[in-house]
Amino acid sequence: DAGVTQSPTHLIKTRGQQVTLRCSPKSGHDTVSWYQQALGQGPQFIFQYYEEEERQRGNFPDRFSGHQFPNYSSELNVNALLLGDSALYLCASSPLEGSSYNEQFFGPGTRLTVL
Amino acid sequence: EDQVTQSPEALRLQEGESSSLNCSYTVSGLRGLFWYRQDPGKGPEFLFTLYSAGEEKEKERLKATLTKKESFLHITAPKPEDSATYLCAVQKAGGGADGLTFGKGTHLIIQP
Numbered sequence: 001d002a003g004v005t006q007s008p009t010h011l012i013k014t015r016g017q018q019v020t021l022r023c024s025p026k027s028g029h030d031t032v033s034w035y036q037q038a039l040g041q042g043p044q045f046i047f048q049y050y051e052e053e054e055r056q057r058g059n060f061p062d063r064f065s066g067h068q069f070p071n072y073s074s075e076l077n078v079n080a081l082l083l084g085d086s087a088l089y090l091c092a093s094s095p096l097e098g099s100s101y102n103e104q105f106f107g108p109g110t111r112l113t114v115l
Numbered sequence: 116e117d118q119v120t121q122s123p124e125a126l127r128l129q130e131g132e133s134s135s136l137n138c139s140y141t142v143s144g145l146r147g148l149f150w151y152r153q154d155p156g157k158g159p160e161f162l163f164t165l166y167s168a169g170e171e172k173e174k175e176r177l178k179a180t181l182t183k184k185e186s187f188l189h190i191t192a193p194k195p196e197d198s199a200t201y202l203c204a205v206q207k208a209g210g211g212a213d214g215l216t217f218g219k220g221t222h223l224i225i226q227p
Contacts, residue, residue, distance in 0.1 A: 040219070058214055102206060103164055
């Protein structure tokens, strides 16, 4: 059973550009959350998607947007990139139901470097 | 505002030397407290979920406990492969699987 997958693994962009990151959740999971992890810090919650809608958002500007598709996969888009957006971007998925419905399982992440 | 503070920031132990990591939290209604292990450059790996004070969970050399204000991750007779950053996170009570609030982690090094 494949876990959470993310693409690409690494990405280098310049300031002002736009980037799209992709995530496929674990089989049986319908909820996808995105996190940003700066070097030496814990992950910070960006937003969460359920049934193709953004249902919760952390303290991130509108430059960060997302989408969820009918097959539960998700994209994170960041516009007008800043140097401070350089980080590891993590996707996590949660199961549809059951005793572990609120447990989030993470993918390997996408390392974004903004020059 | 929800807060999670982990201590120590870094810990170096000899192989076989048991110790505990601390996670103090402030949240308006706790749905769950989570422990993850993270290796360099990789995504966090799920370890435990604790839901109520007094609860304990074990996995190999790790044991997690929960009180109303803090959680401990006890590591018994650690091995070098236990070296990693251990992250603690809380989830606020509400509808659905809400976003997690993480601490900065404890960087654990086990020397042979």
